[in-house]
Amino acid sequence: MSHSISDAKPAAAGAPAATRLASRRLPRWSPLAIAVGAIVVGVAIGAGFGLKSHLQWGLIALILFVGGSYAITAQVEGRRQAKDRVATSLIWASFILAVIPLYSLVQTTISKGVKVLDGTFLTHSMNNVLTIEPGGGVYHAIIGTLEQVAIATVIAAPIGILTAVYLVEYGRGTLAKWVTFFVDVMTGVPSIVAGLFILSLWFVALGKAPASGFAGSLALAILMLPVVVRSTEEMLKLVPNELREASLALGVPKWRTITKVVIPTALGGITTGVMLAIARIAGESAPIALLVFGSNMINTNPFSGPQSSLPYYIYQQYGNGNDPSYARAWGAALVLIAFVMILNLVARGIARWKAPKR
Structure with a gap:
């Protein structure tokens, strides 16, 4: 029993340092900063290598964002928190990848459809309207x-x-x-x-x-x-x-x-x-x-x-x-x-x- 008590004392003495080390956390704005940095580097790499597709630039920035999040979080908070940060980053990336096509579809439809959308279009049919001429409705x-x-x-x-x-x-x-x-x-x-x-x-x-x-x-x-x-x-x-x-x-x-x-x-x-x-x-x-x-x-x-x-x-x-x-x-x-x-x-x-x- 005396051995266990004496062994516990050094641990207790070292507890504040361990607590301070375990309590290290990245600031709340760190994901945004990592994302901005990944986008800047991704754009630089895409432009430097002559990649014309912005989708390729985005994929490079995404890879850099996930990798950077893991590396920085593992260095400061530990591997366990880094894995959690990577999972969160992948979820957000999947959400963004799903929203981008939807936004593009809605934006394109609104920008092109609003040109003819008026009272006449909504209250007239295509009867006696030539298809090669403007006019008519829905x-x-x-x-x-x-x-x-x-x-x-x-x-x-x-x-x-x-x-x-x-x-x-x-x-x-x-x-x-x-x-x-x-x-x-x-x-x-x-x-x-x-x-x-x-x-x-x-x-x-x-x-x-x-x-x-x-x-x-x-x-x-x-x-x-x-x-x-x-x-x-x-x-x-x-x-x-x-x-x-x-x-x-x-x-x-x-x-x-x-x-x-x-x-x-x-x-x-x-x-x-x-x-x-x-x-x-x-x-x-x-x-x-x-x-x-x-x-x-x-x-x-x-x-x-x-x-x-x-x-x-x-x-x-x-x-x-x-x-x-x-x-x-x-x-x-x-x-x-x-x-x-x-x-x-x-x-x-x-x-x-x-x-x-x-």
């Missing part, structure tokens, strides 16, 4: 997109929600496994395959020759259905079982427990999933090209005659191959991005509004 495509997406939502949302309720609340045995399997398969179905399926069913089997927006909505509903099922299923699984058990303990039937307790509790998440599924199908053009054919005129009847949509309008205008058509395509792309962004903001607002209050 009004007919907006109407087509809204009607086709609305019909697809009316079809897919109830079926998807009820399917998810079955899988979570009743799904046991072989049938539930097969339903889950087919939902997983439908999640990966390409949009062109959904369009071909409706084409063969609608035009060949049923003999419905004329194109219509409703036929396109059926294909969009196929694409939307698995997204609604999966999102709703996950939201229903998050509802605590204690709520179900409390309701059942009071003698409430299971169907009433589901409609009055489970679904209202998960309503915010379910609504968000449906809105995101709508945003998913709003940009599909392949089924529309196969089933709706597109039109330059305003057609407010989705059950009769060809009808346009924003994605198909973009494809059609860009395929014309002239500057006025390119400008209209960029303007329609900006309208479509705004439409999807509004849907996402609405979904976030509903999720926040329906979130459980603490």
Whole structure:
């Protein structure tokens, strides 16, 4: 015992020095300083070696930033903190690499699309407008997109929600496994395959020759259905079982427990999933090209005659191959991005509004 006590004294005497050494930390501004230094050196290396691509300059700066962060942190704080700093640096680098293409896309679309985006563009169609001349608008495509997406939502949302309720609340045995399997398969179905399926069913089997927006909505509903099922299923699984058990303990039937307790509790998440599924199908053009054919005129009847949509309008205008058509395509792309962004903001607002209050 005396040996252990005497051995402990030198350690205690040396404790302040060890504490001071272990407490060494880089200042908070050090990552920014390292990043600036890496960018400067990366630009110098890229310019010195005659590298024309700025992407190469950025990759060199990224490598220097990660390596410099590790070397400096290991020297001051130790290897363990250096590894943590490298992991953090890689996460931030991945975030930046993901944001740069998105920023470039949005910036390019806004800069080119805003040139034609005005009241005339939003309230006129392409009827009697020459593709090689400026003018015309996207009004007919907006109407087509809204009607086709609305019909697809009316079809897919109830079926998807009820399917998810079955899988979570009743799904046991072989049938539930097969339903889950087919939902997983439908999640990966390409949009062109959904369009071909409706084409063969609608035009060949049923003999419905004329194109219509409703036929396109059926294909969009196929694409939307698995997204609604999966999102709703996950939201229903998050509802605590204690709520179900409390309701059942009071003698409430299971169907009433589901409609009055489970679904209202998960309503915010379910609504968000449906809105995101709508945003998913709003940009599909392949089924529309196969089933709706597109039109330059305003057609407010989705059950009769060809009808346009924003994605198909973009494809059609860009395929014309002239500057006025390119400008209209960029303007329609900006309208479509705004439409999807509004849907996402609405979904976030509903999720926040329906979130459980603490």
